[in-house]
Amino acid sequence: MKRTSQIQRFLGTLLMMAFFLISTFSTSAAQTAGIIDNADESGVRGWAINTTDPAAAAEVKVVITNQANGQTVAELITNASQYREDLVSHGTGNYGFDIPVPWSSYGDGTYLVEAYGAGQKLSGTRIHPVGDLAAANLQNSSSSLRSLGVFRTTAYCPCRKCSGGWGGRTSTGTIAAANHTISVDPRVIPYGSRIMIGGVVYTAEDCGGGVKGNHIDIFFNTHGETRAYGSRNVEVYLVQ
Numbered sequence: 001m002k003r004t005s006q007i008q009r010f011l012g013t014l015l016m017m018a019f020f021l022i023s024t025f026s027t028s029a030a031q032t033a034g035i036i037d038n039a040d041e042s043g044v045r046g047w048a049i050n051t052t053d054p055a056a057a058a059e060v061k062v063v064i065t066n067q068a069n070g071q072t073v074a075e076l077i078t079n080a081s082q083y084r085e086d087l088v089s090h091g092t093g094n095y096g097f098d099i100p101v102p103w104s105s106y107g108d109g110t111y112l113v114e115a116y117g118a119g120q121k122l123s124g125t126r127i128h129p130v131g132d133l134a135a136a137n138l139q140n141s142s143s144s145l146r147s148l149g150v151f152r153t154t155a156y157c158p159c160r161k162c163s164g165g166w167g168g169r170t171s172t173g174t175i176a177a178a179n180h181t182i183s184v185d186p187r188v189i190p191y192g193s194r195i196m197i198g199g200v201v202y203t204a205e206d207c208g209g210g211v212k213g214n215h216i217d218i219f220f221n222t223h224g225e226t227r228a229y230g231s232r233n234v235e236v237y238l239v240q
């Protein structure tokens with residue numbers, strides 16, 4: 001009996017220590033939200049917000065991986081601290097980043113561009129070609145990109161006209177983001193698929209009543225942008 005109570009006391013102490021560790025860890029871990037807006041010849045741009053402490057600049061790590069062999073060629077680190085008028089509603093507005101990238105030093109090829117803020121992956125993964133061959137492959141599809149053919153693409157935004165009462169929520173439970181979210185017919189493109197349209201890699205994470213068959217609806221922040229986009233027939237690629 002005495003032995004049992006000793007074991008129970010020991011287990012209780014262990015449990016308390018575990019709770020203490022978990023609560024300490026969860027309060028100190030920074031949460032980061034953000035996105036890569038674009039990647040081009042000059043570098044990689046986007047924004048990141050430390051949502052745990054929006055007054056502090058989030059550290060951003062851009063990871064560049066050669067698609068052909070899966071090797072990481074660069075990990076570039078910067079602080080997201082440039083002023084962005086469009087992000088003032090989240091706090092200081094000092095959340096932009098712009099990292100120059102020495103593409104030519106990596107050699108010809110196709111590169112995956114990913115970014116992390118405090119270890120959490122930002123949305124908006126990109127593919128960037130270096131050299132004429134890679135650029136041509138990206139156009140004509142390559143081993144890492146499989147053409148799905150020509151789809152009708154349209155645009156939508158969180159407004160009531162486009163999204164009814166859903167706002168920025170997607171049918172898979174995520175918050176829709178520009179340069180990231182597309183609405184698909186899940187029977188044609190399964191949820192979670194990464195689809196490249198016009199050089200931007202999107203994630204299939206929404207559906208809509210009007211999106212059937214070879215049709216993709218691309219999420220934009222504003223209704224003006226959806227009108228400007230209109231309807232376009234373009235070749236789309238599955239990123240593998």
Ligand SMILES: [Zn+2]
Pocket residue numbers: 156157158159160161162163222223226
């Ligand atoms: Zn709209």
